[in-house]
Amino acid sequence: MSKIIPARNGTKKDAIILKAATLFRKKGYVAASMRDLAESMGVEASSLYNHIGSKQELLQSICFKVALKFNNELTAITSAKGKVVPRLEALIRFHIHMMIDAYDEVHVANHEWKQLHEPYLGNFLQERKAYENSLIALIEEGTAAKELKPIHPHVAVLTLLSAVRGLEFWQRHKKSVTADELETDMINHLLTGLIQ
Amino acid sequence: MSKIIPARNGTKKDAIILKAATLFRKKGYVAASMRDLAESMGVEASSLYNHIGSKQELLQSICFKVALKFNNELTAITSAKGKVVPRLEALIRFHIHMMIDAYDEVHVANHEWKQLHEPYLGNFLQERKAYENSLIALIEEGTAAKELKPIHPHVAVLTLLSAVRGLEFWQRHKKSVTADELETDMINHLLTGLIQ
DNA sequence: CAAAAAAACTAATATGCGTTAGTTTTGCTG
DNA sequence: CAGCAAAACTAACGCATATTAGTTTTTTTG
Structure with missing residues (x-):
């Protein structure tokens, strides 16, 4: 025993x-x-x-713990004053840090939420939707202030969220790129593009 | 019956x-x-x-059919002559079209490859790695030719592939953004950034 | 140190799974 | 329309699953 x-x-x-x-x-x-x-x-x-x-309860704990952390951070960022770009940058940095600090849990929340039972499944999707909408509003604020290019905000959010989500594949490259380099390069890429 | x-x-x-x-x-x-x-x-x-x-054979068919299509396209693009940026653009467009034309299969290949048995699992991962490496080489070519900013090529590839992979979440927004708008905006974002 | 509570164990239950065997039906071909 | 192959069916197998019940061991508490 x-x-x-x-x-x-x-x-x-x-x-x-x-x-x-x-x-x-x-x-x-x-x-x-x-x-x-x-x-x-x-x-x-x-x-x-x-x-x-139950087993299902474990999944629920994982998914909603992750959702809560992201929601808290986004709320802080969207309700802050100041320019949009640095706030966007802060959010991207937060996503990167979450992926490093709570890799397993974020991964599970991203990939296994489908297996949640109702009503948890519905709640989870609703929280995701709300997250997305807040982020869309932030992008629109930036576009309106001419800080950001005119872009369909849905597309910008999709690109941003997908890119940071992809950090789960980064574990493999830990040896060749440090977390700091990653952060800098990805933020640069997402905010100022690839073209010289 | x-x-x-x-x-x-x-x-x-x-x-x-x-x-x-x-x-x-x-x-x-x-x-x-x-x-x-x-x-x-x-x-x-x-x-x-x-x-x-068998059930497993179904998964294998799906995963390798998708892998083959992507490999064929990338081979065509990397072996073509000419500037890097338009080739990169063509590849991103291809990813977008694949996600629209073969949504289910691409989604399964992206999410369920873990369930492949050996030796298919190993083969699949090897093909992915090779795909990634070819793309890294293309980015390096662009950086060397000063077409692209100096960026860690692993990070650029990670960001690009993750962003296009995220198109699987786009189904929800089909109503508000057309495929053409999506393509244009995402390519612009990934190549020239968000900041005005 | 004895009583009580916490947390481990063994054993079992019901269920659903992929798959196979054997049989029947369907539909084509001469 | 007879014969044959393709493809459906029913029934069952063996196995793994999450979970429960009941029991024993360990730890905490007075």
């Missing part, structure tokens, strides 16, 4: 959620079994149920 | 693969069952096996 070790500054439940995020990222939510998860914690599958309600 | 209707200019197997792509995109490969697939074709699950080898 082994024991579940609580997460740093957290409960045993938190520890399970963290391991679940790693496992769900690696294998996908459906393909990852509770036995896999239990094994990775050195425990039998049924023992997990002393701490959690 | 119903019947499987062959794909236009194709076999019944092709028809199954097409439906599988749609189903795998909607529910994910693991969550999608052969019974789901059969039902969507108006047939019993076991009947599918008169035409296909």
Whole structure:
């Protein structure tokens, strides 16, 4: 018999959620079994149920924890005063840092939300939509102030969000590019383009 | 009893693969069952096996069909003569068109390749890596010719590929932005930036 | 140190899965 | 229309799954 070790500054439940995020990222939510998860914690599958309600609850915790963090940051940024460009830059930097600090959880929220049950699925999509709309408003503010080029704001948001989401593929290049270089180059690319 | 209707200019197997792509995109490969697939074709699950080898084979067909199309196009573009920028532009346009014409299959190849068994998983990743490397070489060519800004080519490729991959989220906005507007705006954004 | 609570265990349940075997129906071909 | 191949069907297999029930072990508490 082994024991579940609580997460740093957290409960045993938190520890399970963290391991679940790693496992769900690696294998996908459906393909990852509770036995896999239990094994990775050195425990039998049924023992997990002393701490959690269900497998689905784990996914919900992960997805909404991530959503909350992004929402808090975006709210701070959109409600701040000042030029749009530096605020946009701050948001991109935040996305990059989230992808580095909470890689597994962000990855799972991005890829496995489909497996959420109702009403969580609907809530999650609604939060995403709201996030997108706030960002669209920020772009429009920038275009109106002539800080940004005239561009269809939906397209700009799509490009921005997709680009930062793609940071999940960056793990492979960690050796050749540092996080700082990445940040600088990506922000430059997204804000000022590739062409000399 | 119903019947499987062959794909236009194709076999019944092709028809199954097409439906599988749609189903795998909607529910994910693991969550999608052969019974789901059969039902969507108006047939019993076991009947599918008169035409296909296995569920896994369906995923393999989808992933490698997509990979082949992308590889062919990139080979044509990288081996062409001329300036880098218009070639890069052509590649981005190709990605956009693929996402519109073969949405389900591209989506599945992008999201479900993890579920490929060896040696297909290894082959697929190798093809992706080669694709990325060719694109990096193209960017480096552009930087050397001073057509492009000095940027870490890994970052540029990551940003470009991620942005076009994100087109899968565009279905929602089809009403407010046409494919042509999307193409123009995204290419402008990626090549010349957002800032006025 | 005894009682109580927490958390592990074993065993089992019901369900759904991919796939196979064997059989029947359909539809083409001579 | 007979014979044959293609393709559908029903039924079942073996296996993995999430979860529950009941029990035992460990840890905490008074």
